[in-house]
Amino acid sequence: MVGLMQKGKAPQGSIAPLLIPRDSLFKLDVDDDIWQDIGLGDDSGGLLPPWLADEKVHSGIRSLLELRQCEEEERHLMQERQALIQWFTEEWGHIQKTIGGAGEG
Numbered sequence: 001m002v003g004l005m006q007k008g009k010a011p012q013g014s015i016a017p018l019l020i021p022r023d024s025l026f027k028l029d030v031d032d033d034i035w036q037d038i039g040l041g042d043d044s045g046g047l048l049p050p051w052l053a054d055e056k057v058h059s060g061i062r063s064l065l066e067l068r069q070c071e072e073e074e075r076h077l078m079q080e081r082q083a084l085i086q087w088f089t090e091e092w093g094h095i096q097k098t099i100g101g102a103g104e105g
Helices: 002-007 022-027 055-104
Strands: none
Touching: none
């Protein structure tokens, strides 16, 4: 990309990505600059996208993720509830059968 920019063949307003040292390629952190995709097809005239620059959007994204995690946890709890009900029903049936059999002997 840097070469294209030096030759004037890169799209106007392009931003060259920062180089990633080979030895740290698999040690990337969520806060590393590689995740900042500024300048990739950005037609906003140099303005940062809201998901990157607006704290209200950040908060909204985090809230949506938390909501989705809660919904997923609720689904898991409902599955566990159903499994527990089924197990208890089977156990109760065994107990009733055992009590009934003990009274006959």
